[in-house]
Amino acid sequence: MYQSNGLQPTARMYEELGRYRKFIDPLDGFYEAKIGVTNDIANFIPTDELFDEAEAYTKGEDRAKIEKSQLVQYMRAKGHERIQRRIGKDRIRGYAKINIVEFRDENLPF
Numbered sequence: 251m252y253q254s255n256g257l258q259p260t261a262r263m264y265e266e267l268g269r270y271r272k273f274i275d276p277l278d279g280f281y282e283a284k285i286g287v288t289n290d291i292a293n294f295i296p297t298d299e300l301f302d303e304a305e306a307y308t309k310g311e312d313r314a315k316i317e318k319s320q321l322v323q324y325m326r327a328k329g330h331e332r333i334q335r336r337i338g339k340d341r342i343r344g345y346a347k348i349n350i351v352e353f354r355d356e357n358l359p360f
Contacts, residue, residue, distance in 0.1 A: 276313035277324040280304045286351040294335055296344035297322065303350055 271278065284307055301318050308316055322332065325345060332343050 276308040276311070276316055277304065277321065279311060279313065280307045281324070281328065283307065284351055286349045288347050288349060291346050293349045294333075294344055294346050295348060295350065296342045297332060300325075300345060300350075 280303075284303060297318070301321050304316055304321055308314065325332070330345050330348060333346055334341050334343050335346075336342075
């Protein structure tokens with residue numbers, strides 16, 4: 251509506267839109283808060299474990315419930331493809347080069 255009057259969006263509007271989208275999409279918040287991207291192929295998280303972490307995060311943050319298929323699709327959109335690893339006698343599908351980051355007080359920059 252404001253654009254029809256010749257007005258342009260401000261940087262603050264884009265910032266607020268980003269915050270709103272982050273709140274609406276529970277996986278955005280989870281990815282930013284809990285996923286650490288590494289370059290180490292040895293880091294591997296099974297899909298079920300990642301989904302359990304995502305569910306716990308969304309429940310703790312009062313976000314919308316997610317489905318496993320949503321998580322897989324979101325991770326693919328972020329550039330993370332599932333791979334299969336043999337752990338013991340089982341073949342487990344999951345994600346390499348990421349890890350779960352736990353918040354700790356000593357992680358604060360100040």
